[in-house]
Every structure is written in C-alpha cells, then in structure tokens.
Amino acid sequence: MGELLGPRLYSCCNCRNHVCLHDDVISKAFQGRHGRAFLFSHALNIVVGAKEDRQLMTGLHTVADIYCRDCHEVLGWKYERAYEETQKYKEVMYEAGGHSYS
Template sequence: MAEAIGPRLYSCCNCRNHVALHDDVISKAFQGKNGRAFLFSHAMNIVVGPKEDRQLRTGLHTVADVYCSDCREVLGWKYVQAYEETQKYKEGKFVLEKSKIAKENW
C-alpha cells in the first residue's frame, strides 16, 4: 500500500516544497540552531548559500546554509569541510532542522 502513495519525504514547513527523502536520513540525533535536526545524505529543491567557517559543537567546520528553492526559508546547512578526522563523514551531507521540515506521505 505504501508504494501506491509514494515515498515518505520531508517538505519545507513554510511552502511544502519537497526537500528530502526519508530514505536519505542518516541520523536523527543532530542539533540545529533551533533544536533537533536530522542529517541527510542528500537534499533536493534547495539553494546552497555561501561557504563560511563555523564553530559547531563538534568542532570547526566549513558549512553553507541551505534554503528552500521556492520560498527561501533557511532549512539548515550543508557540511562542506570538516577539519577533524572523526568528523569527515559529514562532508557533503545536509543538516535540516526538524522545526523547518514537515513529513509528507506518512
């Protein structure tokens, strides 16, 4: 029955633009600026902002904020570079804040 509905995904909480697939969730144990966040292997229908170095809980990273491509709501960030070896797995991945995304097709 789930196949008839389509894949479970997440959309922008503001405009309902599809931004990520549930199958691309790597971890639900991340912390965003405004609370809980999820780490995704991929994101879609987003705009990646300029890169900047940011001191996060797990050390210094080069990140770029990500925005909804429709309404420009800030949804989270993309890890561009990690400077600590133990954090390298995050490179190229996306953090989307739970408060900024909504479930679709659940």
C-alpha cells in the first residue's frame, strides 16, 4: 500500500481547484439543490457572492452562493445567518453539493 502524501482534498469537479480539506468536512448527510451535499467548516479558493435570505428545508437562512475562484462554477453556499435556534451551528459554514466537487 502506498504512503498518502499530503492532506486529502476536495476539488472543484470542473477544474480540479482545491476547495477544502477532508478534515474540514463536518457532515456528509446534507441535502443540497441537486442531491447529497456536504457541510464543511473552511473553504479554499472560492469567491463568496451576495447575501440573500433563502427558505431551505431547515428554515429561513441568510446565505451567499460560493463559486470556484478559477472557473466560477457554483459550488454551493455559505451560511451567514440561521434564524432557527437549532440551526445556529451552521453559521459561517459552507454547504456544497457532491456534484460540484470530488
């Protein structure tokens, strides 16, 4: 078995730009716009769009879409504010769909 060199990374599926480290993944059990999504604590090489209120399955949130810095692929969104007390843990975290990165 070969030795793993460097950290495990998630990358944009369009251009392979590094998006987050495996250790930053909080949960793989989220539901995004197009299916399964991941919640993660930090993001790399992204651009954060404008904030907007969005009604999600878990209630009203203020979110900002996140894009790959290199190819501008929409990866998911950043939670800016959660209005439901039970959802506050998501604030300043990121959610991205599995189709957006690998």
